[in-house]
Amino acid sequence: MEKMTLLKSYYALCKPNVVYMMLICAFVGMLLAEEAVSSFSYLCISLFGIALCASSAAAINQVIDRKTDASMTRTDQRPLPKGELSVMHASIFAMTIGVIGALILFFYVNTLTMLLTIGSLIGYAFIYTVYLKRATPQNIVIGGLAGAAPPLLGWSSVTNTIDPYALLLVLIIFVWTPPHFWALAIYRKDEYAKESIPMMPVTHGVSFTKLQIVLYTIILFIVSVLPYIVLMSGVIYLISALILSSVFLYYSLKLFYSDNDEDAMRTFQFSIYYIFLIFLALLADHYIIID
Template sequence: MNTLKNYYELCKPNVVLMMLITALVGSLLASKTLPPISLIAFAMLGIALCASSAAAINQIIDRKVDANMNRTENRPIPQGDVSPVNASIFALILGVLGAVILVVYVNTLTAILTLASLIGYAFIYTVYLKRATPQNIVIGGLAGAAPPLLGWTAITNSVDPNALLLVLIIFAWTPPHFWALAIHRREDYAKENIPMLPVTHGVKFTKLQIILYTIILILVSLLPFIVLMSGVFYLISALVLGAIFLIYSIRLYRDKNNENAFPTFVYSIYYIFLIFAALLIDHYLI
């Protein structure tokens, strides 16, 4: 039972769940009527397996860093519960199985984009960007922003401009989301010489960037309404959720003790769930 739990934790289930929800919303927004349930199910399964593979690869590569950070020291590989070799086999099986499911039961375009996202996060971000630049989150955020596009292409087998708007929302959301956590865990990153923005440019500068990117996020979140993809319900939801996010960001900027860093991070998670829920409600119920 503990073995299953360890492999389950290798998949970063909370992160994968967030990705799946945005992918699901993307698939449901791709059609005016409810798409075939079987197609959605196979798409979500394939995306989940590939995302879990990427999460496992990330932990294999980062195992030495994870062992020295308070937030990650209890992960299965640093604890010795899963060996790097077994984790690698597990990640390979998940990735191959996910890709096969997408090719056979969904479409090749979705499989290619999903694998590109896997490579972007597991290798380009984890191996290079994370240690190369304080803009790691900004540049590498594109891989994590892909799920709604993957869900959309699963239904339409094409890249639609509206799907790219959903990607853009997550892309703009990623920096304030992760930088709030980076402020909260600054000492961990500094200890391992990982060039997160609070480490390289200081907490004050990072707080200012969080405000800036939150404003960018609010503006980007209005695009679905502007292009008539969504209606008034979504517009009001986006403005309210964005205003609350901005309040959190300003409160964090004024906080000398950084006590609001983690609450800002937590709210950012609620924000992304709620704004995608608003898109879905507006599309089907309003």
């Protein structure tokens, strides 16, 4: 195998798109954490350590789920199902970058961030992937806490504390995760059913799942304005949150009344834009001063 192809396979093993979104959330947490921004090199080394651990979790997830991935259209082109990497090589790679990431956080950032990052890694790669995913239709709700950690990791990396404001950012992602993922689960319900994975649409039906998506989107609407209510953010964020949450609610209601699974995919796709833009709004509000 050519070196470039091999590098691409290892790169894909890290779920780069997911990691990039996590890093954006972590970066926003860093910049919101203090008025005086830390040195650029410190921010980079912190993000690098977090990225390595997040990539490790993604790789471990693919090692554990390789057989399931091979039978699902959404995941059958991943490196392990395609035979581009061996299980041993993928496992060694995952463990190596995870250890390196943890050591970087320990020696160059702080112990708290290292522990929180390792906790997130264990939560996703082992507790969710090994147990929760196949144990309960609430898998994504419970396991979503691990995926919601990035802004807390970014915040703690510059303050060495667990701040209530950081936890509020975690709450936004935590509440956003179920409607985000359940929309995809509706679209892929037959594949999950084939693999006996108890996703909500498989165990409780599509109609019930659509109702849950609407309910969680309403909760998200409320949670999204909390940063303004607690004076963490200002009017720029408030207006952005109201608009984005209204659009998300529109998509979820449209899905609720629709029999077209394509609406589920559209809801899923918008949810990705939502979380990116809501964090961008937090950042814009932080740096743009309105008299």
